[in-house]
Amino acid sequence: MNQRNVFPEGKNIYQPHLMEIINIIPETGDTKTFHIQFVEASLHETFSFLSGQFAEYSVFGEGEATFCISSSPTRMDHLEFSVKRVGRVTSALHQLNQGDTIGFRGPYGNHFPLDRLKGKNLLFIGGGIGLAPLRSLIHNVLDNRSDYQDITILYGARSPQDLCFKYDLEAWSRNPLVRMITTVDVGEKDWKGKVGLVPMVLEEIRPSADGAVAVTCGPPIMIRYTLKSLEKLAFTPSQVWTTLEMKMKCGLGKCGRCNVGPIYVCKDGPVFSFEEIRNFISDEF
Ligand SMILES: Cc1cc2nc3c(=O)[nH]c(=O)nc-3n(C[C@H](O)[C@H](O)[C@H](O)COP(=O)(O)OP(=O)(O)OC[C@H]3O[C@@H](n4cnc5c(N)ncnc54)[C@H](O)[C@@H]3O)c2cc1C
Numbered sequence: 110m111n112q113r114n115v116f117p118e119g120k121n122i123y124q125p126h127l128m129e130i131i132n133i134i135p136e137t138g139d140t141k142t143f144h145i146q147f148v149e150a151s152l153h154e155t156f157s158f159l160s161g162q163f164a165e166y167s168v169f170g171e172g173e174a175t176f177c178i179s180s181s182p183t184r185m186d187h188l189e190f191s192v193k194r195v196g197r198v199t200s201a202l203h204q205l206n207q208g209d210t211i212g213f214r215g216p217y218g219n220h221f222p223l224d225r226l227k228g229k230n231l232l233f234i235g236g237g238i239g240l241a242p243l244r245s246l247i248h249n250v251l252d253n254r255s256d257y258q259d260i261t262i263l264y265g266a267r268s269p270q271d272l273c274f275k276y277d278l279e280a281w282s283r284n285p286l287v288r289m290i291t292t293v294d295v296g297e298k299d300w301k302g303k304v305g306l307v308p309m310v311l312e313e314i315r316p317s318a319d320g321a322v323a324v325t326c327g328p329p330i331m332i333r334y335t336l337k338s339l340e341k342l343a344f345t346p347s348q349v350w351t352t353l354e355m356k357m358k359c360g361l362g363k364c365g366r367c368n369v370g371p372i373y374v375c376k377d378g379p380v381f382s383f384e385e386i387r388n389f390i391s392d393e394f
């Protein structure tokens with residue numbers, strides 16, 4: 110499947126399409142997942158994207174913000190994106206209701222390298238809202254399960270209340286073909302998962318690097334220590350993939366807002382192997 114931006118040639122590349130919010134799932138105290146559908150039904154048929162890509166979403170009168178598409182291209186009934194409330198646009202999105210309309214332009218950016226994951230043992234490592242882009246990839250992989258070997262998912266959040274996508278975590282825990290490990294920084298009386306930071310738990314479960322690829326998304330501090338832990342576990346930089354989330358404006362490689370070293374995250378990323386970025390991300394991580 111190829112990425113297909115639905116804007117026809119010659120049209121204003123910044124003009125968003127209208128999307129109707131068809132469902133809103135509260136994930137945590139500050140995070141919601143929105144299910145959306147194109148208002149113009151024909152776009153539903155022509156739109157496609159790949160796991161890892163993002164879009165620009167607008168709340169009219171408030172502004173535009175960048176979010177990954179957190180649903181999988183293998184499940185195209187509708188699109189999903191998940192929003193942590195941190196500022197102006199994210200707060201405005203959190204005020205919206207089912208039936209409201211937002212703007213959407215995309216998909217933009219590159220995607221997770223599914224061809225390099227095929228036939229490998231996969232290790233997904235996520236933290237907080239960082240599970241959103243990984244979730245698209247995990248659903249994609251699980252919908253084509255026979256293409257991959259062992260699947261391990263390690264996901265962490267500050268507390269049990271901060272775990273996003275609890276319905277997915279439960280389904281993956283029940284799936285006999287997935288090894289699911291959930292951890293929180295601070296446990297509670299009824300908490301049955303692990304207690305400890307993601308990199309600590311990673312070193313405890315000691316996944317083998319042989320024939321494996323690791324994909325990690327989360328807050329910069331988690332990524333920084335997870336990369337160190339993966340190195341200790343003998344993962345080479347070319348076996349590790351991550352996403353960068355620099356602040357963006359155009360999403361199209363035109364405004365220069367998102368560059369890190371020589372790369373534009375919106376155009377060259379947001380998905381990178383650690384090998385590609387290790388020499389110039391030290392300030393960001
Ligand atoms: C490729 C990509 C994918 C993303 N996917 C998601 C996602 O799936 N879910 C999600 O909740 N967020 C995601 N983000 C982050 C999201 O874009 C920002 O949180 C959002 O733009 C904030 O908008 P705002 O108007 O509410 O915040 P503002 O009012 O603009 O800012 C509020 C605060 O957040 C800081 N901030 C804003 N954007 C960023 C950023 N990109 N990185 C670090 N700090 C930032 C500002 O500096 C400020 O301190 C993604 C970002 C990128 C670049």
Ligand code: FES
Nearest residue numbers: 358360364365375
């Ligand atoms: S966001 Fe404009 S160049 Fe990347």
